[in-house]
Amino acid sequence: MGEPIPHIIQSGENLMDIAKKLGLKDWHQLKEYHDSVSEEKTSETPFAGSTLMTPSQEEIYEMNGEEPPLDPVEEEKEAEQKQEEEKKKEEEDKKQEEVSKGEHDGKYFVVHGAKCVCDKAVNPMQTADLQVTSHKSIVLNDQSKKYLATEDDKTFIPPSATFGQCKLQPTTGGYLPCTLSPAPKWTKTYESTQVLGKKTLTEISELQCMIGGKITINKHGQTDSVSNAHADNTDPLELAAVNPAIKMPKKADTIPVIDSVEIILKPKI
Numbered sequence: 373m374g375e376p377i378p379h380i381i382q383s384g385e386n387l388m389d390i391a392k393k394l395g396l397k398d399w400h401q402l403k404e405y406h407d408s409v410s411e412e413k414t415s416e417t418p419f420a421g422s423t424l425m426t427p428s429q430e431e432i433y434e435m436n437g438e439e440p441p442l443d444p445v446e447e448e449k450e451a452e453q454k455q456e457e458e459k460k461k462e463e464e465d466k467k468q469e470e471v472s473k474g475e476h477d478g479k480y481f482v483v484h485g486a487k488c489v490c491d492k493a494v495n496p497m498q499t500a501d502l503q504v505t506s507h508k509s510i511v512l513n514d515q516s517k518k519y520l521a522t523e524d525d526k527t528f529i530p531p532s533a534t535f536g537q538c539k540l541q542p543t544t545g546g547y548l549p550c551t552l553s554p555a556p557k558w559t560k561t562y563e564s565t566q567v568l569g570k571k572t573l574t575e576i577s578e579l580q581c582m583i584g585g586k587i588t589i590n591k592h593g594q595t596d597s598v599s600n601a602h603a604d605n606t607d608p609l610e611l612a613a614v615n616p617a618i619k620m621p622k623k624a625d626t627i628p629v630i631d632s633v634e635i636i637l638k639p640k641i
Contacts (some may be wrong), residue, residue: 374428376409383420394426397436402426405435469563475576476562482521482573483512486593488528490535492585494547498536499590500505500528510567513595521593522570526579540584553582573629 379390391399399416406414406425414424433440442450484504489496502520512518528534533549536543541548558579561571579587 374430376405376425379424379426381418381422381424385420386417388416390424390426395429395436396427396432401435402469405431405582410626475560476564476574479560479574479576480592480594481512481565482575482577482589483518483593484521485517486521486573486589487591488579488587490522490538490550490585490587492508492539492581492583493535494537494539499535500530502593503527503529506570507567518594518612520567521573522567523557523573523577525569525573526558528552535585535587538583539586551583554587555580555582572637586597 381390387402388399391397391402394402396402396605402424403414403416405427410423410425412422414422420422427435441447483498484502486502487499488502490497502521502525504521504525506524507523508519512520512521534552535550537547538550539547541551558571558573558577560574560577562574562577563571565572573589575589575592577589581587
């Protein structure tokens with residue numbers, strides 16, 4: 373606590389005016405402060421010429437419930453430190469993104485209906501169909517239900533005994549059926565492509581079952597069927613040239629269009 377600072381009361385001054393000049397929000401605290409450090413008590417309107425004991429600036433900040441401003445040198449140092457931390461975080465995020473891109477290069481996106489397997493299933497080839505329920509926005513393969521899977525998609529068909537029998541749940545009568553208990557999100561997701569803020573899945577993505585199994589992608593679910601876009605971009609002449617079963621399109625009859633006629637008369641010689 374700083375030393376009290378004496379203030380000589382001027383004519384017409386009151387505690388409210390003095391508190392305002394000092395930057396103290398509540399003038400009652402000024403009276404309480406004076407009375408606590410001085411033997412002579414004061415009133416709301418002290419006599420001119422009397423001495424009022426006032427708190428230091430640090431104590432005023434404390435009375436107001438405020439943090440004192442930083443020293444300019446300290447403030448600059450703190451700003452530099454914050455800038456350095458942000459730069460470091462940005463570099464780490466960029467590095468992580470590059471790593472993420474690298475491991476997902478050449479991998480297919482996973483879509484609604486993808487086939488998944490569990491490494492703790494009695495039958496390792498027992499598959500379950502992944503259901504995309506996190507959005508209805510992005511569709512692949514030009515098909516209405518091929519929604520792009522995200523880290524939040526954890527619904528499978530069949531919903532019960534999803535991956536058959538579980539090797540981690542043995543009994544005297546055999547293995548119990550799978551009781552899938554998925555982790556909150558998939559891992560090894562693709563951060564560079566997101567749907568509504570959710571990272572997307574590729575062929576290397578994994579989902580941990582809380583019982584102990586690891587669910588992976590067996591088939592990504594995309595198809596190589598001819599889409600509407602392919603049909604729209606097909607040249608009938610080229611298609612007929614490579615496929616004899618397709619008839620060559622008839623050449624459309626065209627009638628020349630004459631915009632104008634110019635007649636030039638030449639004199640007889």
